[in-house]
Amino acid sequence: MTDTSRNARLSGRIAALALLAFALVYGLFGARIEYAFASDPIGPRGFPVALALVLALLALWYLARPGEAEEWPGRAGLGAALAFLGTSVACLLVFDHAGFVPSMAVLMAVIARLFGAGWITAILGGIGQALLWWLLFGPLLGGNLPKGLLGF
Amino acid sequence: MSFDFLWQGFGVALLPQNLLIGLIGCFLGTMIGALPAIGPINGIALLLPIAYTAGLPPESTLILLAGVYYGAEYGGRISSILLNVPGDAGAVMTALDGYPMARRGEATKALAISGISSFIGGILAVVGMTFLAVPLSWLAIKFGPAEYFVLMVFAFATLGSMVGHEPAKTLIGCVLGLMLTTIGLDATSGAYRFTFEQAELHDGIEFIILVIGLFSISEVLLMLEHQLKGTLRPLAVSGAYPSWADIRFIWWPSVRATVIGFVIGVLPGTGASVASAVSYTTEKRLNDKEGTFGTGDMRGLAAPEAANNAAATGAFVPMLTLGVPGSGTTAVMLGALMLYNIQPGPQLFVEQPKLVGGLIASMYVGNLLLLVMNLPLVQLFARVLLMPNWILIPGITALSILGVYSAYASVMSVLIMFGIGVAGYLLRKLGFDMAPIILGFVLGRVMEVNLRNALALSGGDPGILFASPLAIILWIMAGAIVILPWWLRRRARPTAVPAA
Known part of the structure; x- marks a missing residue:
């Protein structure tokens, strides 16, 4: 394996972990959105929480298969x-x-x-x-x- | 229905005085459109009081304003193609294939293709408007929250085309775009989401801040890297125009995009940005067999261009027939009509044939004027790229800052734009595409708000999403756009393939 593809996988994995952490923080904040009333059954928390879950799953997929990335500048x-x-x-x-x-x-x-x-x-x-x-x-x-x- | 209004209209539009006014409008509009953030709304808001005090008759005023509106649609793509700085919301998708063409030295050709497909989209949409304005106005009324939601499902179904060889990255981009739309005041419940008590975030992240950050700031960072490696070479600019074969090549994509754009434009609440995004992904889904979309494919440039001009025309339909503006700019034009004591509505075509006819006829004339005016001008515009980088790149940065600052008058917004730019740079280096982020952002808010409104109306019963014939047609279309390309590929395969 060349250094380039090893570096690419490493940066992909780091990015995947960052996205996972972001999904977690976003989801936690989303679940704690305060509101007085909701006229609909989903409410203001529904979409953010669902999106956080989807992003977390996708980040795990990305972690498993980091794919290609460009060289970082020196x-x-x-x-x-x-x-x-x-x-x-x-x-x-x-x-x-x-x-x-x-x-x-x-x-x-x-x-x-x-x-x-x-x-x-x-x-x-x-x-x-x-x-x-x-x-x-x-x-x-x-x-x-x-x-x-x-x-x- | 008789077309007396149209003949009377051509009589009005072809008066030398009105031709001149139309020409001035088109020219000013092109210039205004070419500058980021200063869009047709600013141009019209600036000119309307002048036209009113100058005592122009209402039809001349409308012709002037329509000229500005159209001109801005043509001009908005110039900076998109040349500099990767989208001039307005409808020009974002144009950058995806237009900018790579310019980097290849085909700036003149890309600008000309954009002008030609804009002309196809504009002129076909005016034909559509001439014949279908009144019957189409029912569509705008029939669209309730459930139908809008299913329309967004259809739009996301076209996203299937974006899923390249790294599907995880495409989907992550789309989710990130959706997440950005949840920032700000939630209209349904009045809750503040992810605003962290910052007043600047109450209205959410504005589209123009997102796209200028993602596209131009990240581009400057990438160019800086190439500069240090010594791989940033001055561009060549070929003066070659597209050939007839090129025009035939973009004809059908433009026509399909026109239909999509026109229908989306007629619907209030969805504008040129949704139209161009959906037509781009539809074309990619249908035609991108060699994976050339996004690397400077003419069809990927022509489709969103035709669509956003068609949407700009479509937006006039509900404005004239119902008094419901389909976009911010048509809202200002509605104000102009009211200034002259003219009440729009289905009767307008009968009561004010000179006005409506004059406006529609001026759209035919205006599109032609713009094409004729734009083709020679592109040679001039393309020369911008021949400037040395130490002039060009500070200029791109200045335009980005001015674009955001003059729209929101807040330094905080500009700083947010830089933050988004850095994130965009990191994502691009990691092999992410920008298009899914844009699509998620454009569609996200409309989708969430309408799903929740629909469910609020039905008391939580999801059956409302399948209740109307229109909704069912849209579900079928969404299914078709997913299945059709797959089925066509199967059929195209030689039958000799064993059925194992």
Whole structure:
């Protein structure tokens, strides 16, 4: 057996266990949904509990036959993905305070850099895109984007 | 029934003034549709006050709004095909085969096919509407909760086509989609389910948040991986249009999808997203013998495109004949009619022949205008892909964020979208398909609510699900879609196979 297919089976099994755990948690929360009255015989708990049972059974099937999966990225890939997601979340958390243009300019520049632009090109491109999208979705289409630091 | 209204209508629609208004509507609609989250509702809501204050007569206003509506249906697939970012709910299934075609360098062809099948769906549905609008309106009344539930059973039966060589993954995807629909306020009992006291979750996960996360954010993560491996190459874009053979190839799938889409569109409460999902899975069930659906099969692109345009037209039927809007956009158009003191209903065709006829005639003209306008434009749109990745991918991210933020004005929604995107990335790496998740999500809520309403009506007696002739017909159709392909395969097999 090759390393690749062994890795694929391992990641499939881990995913199956995660799904099983999720089905359990979802089912427990589903069974404890509070409600005052139900006008129908099934009630708000019926569907979630049934779905949790089905998912649990399917997860066991998946555990037994994990099938194929792609290779996971190495350390560099993980770093790049975290850089993308981290910057996105950080920019979104300050989105309402800093404003659309500054936070998007930073995010666009970081993504451009991740996709191979040089620092200067990335920064100029980021600022350019942020302004372009602001112009299109703000003044032109009448959208309501956060103003923030720059006051527009 | 006489068709005086239609002749009068063409007289109105072909006036130079109204032709120009229709053209403007189609163009604006295409542009509005091409941007994610800004859909026909926004366009119409924006233009309606302008048209009213400009003193346009009601038929011209309706022609303008219908043009925007149609144009948006054509434009909504552009970002779906080119960038894997669905422009609106009806364009999700389009991405499944359209995006792989674009990655292969066939962006122009994919966009043209989408335009042509949209035209087939749109024009055939208008023909259907011309002749069947009044008789069909009874269908919309006959559909009670039990019938809607069985319709959803039928839709899930078409899912059989999705079960590939790893059935567990397909079914898990479908259940995950169903689970997502249980988040939020339960309409039947008023209970909050899985909201964890977060106000943002009270209305549940919005469709557009789910699809933008699943499709475009996970796509950016995948591209990032390819970028590091050095396997992300700039795309080639061939300018080739589809050939006549291609058009013949997509003709029957488009026609079948039109029928499905039109009927689903007529029913209030099920819209373009259900229509395109069901027609896609039906086509896959009937035709996917080589397993090419999902890898850039033209039929998989044409079917949902024809279906969602047909559904968009079908939604007008209950709006005009009953005053019941079949979609959010037709609800806004109903508002437009009322602004002009026009009361829709079965009598509208007799009392306002100029208006109804003008609207229907403008749909014929509008579809033709859109086809003619779209075919040369696709060359221009396809060039978007020639931009370097360091411009294109920040742009995809910006459109995803703006799509969600401008619709819900909440950063929390955008963060949820990113979370869904990460989950989508993990599932895609593990070999899961996105389509079953979407299908489960689209059908889940309609299915649960109607099953429970039906049982509430009957006092818990499941017999109500088989009580009406319509329900029985739907059960038979559901059975047929499961058995038919299997039976056809058996028949196609040479008889020499021993019966052991």
